[in-house]
Amino acid sequence: MSEQIAAWFNDVSRLQLMLGLAVLALGAVVLIWRRGRQDQVALSSALAESRDQAAAEKARADQFSDNLRQAELRLGQQDVRLESHGARLAELAEERDGLTDALHQARQQAAQIQTELAEARLRAEKDRENAAREIQTLRELREEMTGQFKLMASETLRVQRADMQRSQGEHLSALLTPFRDQVHRFQTELQTRNKVLDEEGARLREQILTLHQRSEQISREAVNLTRALKGEKQRQGAWGEMVLERILEESGLQSGTHYDIQSSWRDEDGKLWRPDVVVKMPRQKIMVIDSKVSLNDYELSVNSEDPAEAEAALRRHVAAIRTHITTLGDKGYHQMDDNSVDYVLMFIPIEGAFSEALRADPSLAAFALERGVGLTTPTTLMLTLRTVEHIWAVERRESNAMEIARRAGALYDKVAGFVDSMEQVGKSLDQANRAHGQAMDRLTRGSGNVIRQVEMLRELGARAQKKMAIDHDGAEVGELPHPDQSSQTG
Incomplete structure (x- = not known):
């Protein structure tokens, strides 16, 4: 020019x-x-x-x-x-x-939190070592108690009836009370430490995850945003599914165990269900995630140099999200099973696409919730999935704690049953002693006792190679005359 x-x-x-x-x-x-x-x-x-x-x-x-x-x-x-x-x-x-300053600050915060996490892991390792020592102490105590139980059983069979009745209850109670107290204290301390470690670890993991996602988001959106949005709708869907799968892999959940991708089945009415992702939760609950939202209009609103055209594209972007929300609500994913949660998660793979839509239409989130749809981005979805993983971990620890408590209770019941059995043994010994005393009285006591009558038979000339050495009453009443005496009298 x-x-x-x-x-x-x-x-x-x-x-x-x-x-x-x-x-x-x-x-x-x-x-x-x-x-x-x-x-x-x-x-x-x-x-x-x-x-x-x-x-x-x-x-x-x-x-x-x-x-x-x-x-x-x-x-x-x-x-x-x-x-x-x-x-x-x-x-x-x-x-x-x-953005450069924010990335620098995020990296500094991530480094600081990594240091805190290392310190927390060191404390957790020390707590685990202490717990291991306590468990070893408990095992040694159990072995010692087992030996004491055996010794006590042997001694109980050897001691006299009166001593056994007087001491066995007090002795067993003295042995069982420390064991029960130590088991209860160990369970309480273990639950408290697990709770503290879980809370601290969850907080640190969430902070690290948030900062890591923020730093990745700054670079990832700059590179992938235009590349993904300028492609065809099918390529957009594949890119969104790839982002969703990566978030699932990094959440700590296991594929096939905690979630299924592109699984399909028919209900009792023959209706075919094929959600993108089904997340399994404790107590047989399930949660559905959908990732098929279109972002073409969002790309136009970002790249357009004409403000009017950009505003029109943003309105179309909001309308597309509303249409997809209505479609998800009508599909009824949250009602496909009795164990389904009462909402389905709609995944938007770009943070900016969600924030711009929410800025243009603040009622968008409420509109989605009214139809049983929850709007999520990579950040909020990762937090949700990490929460599900934490719930699974708590469920496993609760199951282990319940198993420990069940086994401790069963052991206590066994010992209590042993005490009852020993009391029954004592009562049986009492009855046997009484029967033994009555039989011995009939055998050796009183006039005309059996031993005396048998001895008199021997004295009368009955041939016997042995002589009974048991004490007995030698009353003269009813005695038979000696053979020599009878011959002299005759």
């Missing part, structure tokens, strides 16, 4: 030179006319020709002036556009500097 203007200025200069030459020619004609009337006709003709040429040059100069004014007008418009682009470039540079 500047070269054209310079060319026009050169043409104007030539025109001015030609006008000057024309004036000189006119002066020459006048001079010649003064010199002689004989050349008047020729001079008049030359003068007329010079005037015509001057008029033509003037018209050409006017045309050049018009062209110059138009060129200046276009140059002014170009200057305005250049100033507008310069302001936009300044804004982008300022935004880039802000």
Whole structure:
């Protein structure tokens, strides 16, 4: 444009030179006319020709002036556009500097939290070592108690009836009470430490995850945003599913165990269900995630230089999200199973697409919740999935704690049953002792006891190779006469 203007200025200069030459020619004609009337006709003709040429040059100069004014007008418009682009470039540079500072701060915070996490892990390792020592102590105590139980059983069978009845209850109670107290204390301390470690670890993991996602988001959105949004709708869906799968892998959940991708089944009515992702939760609960939202209009709103066109594209973007919310609500994913949660998660893979839609329509989130749909982005979905993973971990620890408590209770019940059995043994021994005493009384006590009668048979001449050495009453009542005495009497 500047070269054209310079060319026009050169043409104007030539025109001015030609006008000057024309004036000189006119002066020459006048001079010649003064010199002689004989050349008047020729001079008049030359003068007329010079005037015509001057008029033509003037018209050409006017045309050049018009062209110059138009060129200046276009140059002014170009200057305005250049100033507008310069302001936009300044804004982008300022935004880039802000993002760079935010990334630097996020990296510093991530490093600090990594240090805190290392310290927390060290404390957790010490707590685990202490818990292991306590468990070993408990095992040694159990072994010691087992030996004491065996010793006590052996001693109980050897001691007398009176000593057993007096001491066995107190002795067993003294042994069982410390064991029960230590088991209860160990369970309480273990649950408290697990709770503290879980809360601290969850807090640190969430902070690290948030900062990590913020730093990745700054670089990832700059590279992938235009690449993903300028493609076809099918490519957009594949990109959104890829982002969703990566978030699922980084959440700590296990594929096939805690979630299924693109699984399909038919319900009792024969209706086919094929959600993008089904997340499994404790107590057989399930949660559905959908990732098929369109982002074409969001790309237009971001890249358009026309404010009116950008605003119209943003409105279409909000309308597309509302339409997809209505479609998800009508599908009834949250009602496909009795164990489904009462909402389905709609995944928007770009944070900016959600924030711009929410800025344009603040009622969008409430509109979605009314239809059983929850709007999520990579940040909020990761927090949700990490919460589900934490719930699974708590469920496993609760199951282990319940199993420990069940086994401790069963052991206590076994010991209590052993005590009851020992009491029954004592009662049986009492009954056996009483029966033994009564039998011995009949055998050795009183007049005409069995031993005395048998001894009298031996004294009367019954042949026997052994002699009973048991004490008995030797009453004379009812004794038979000795054979020698009977012969002498006769």
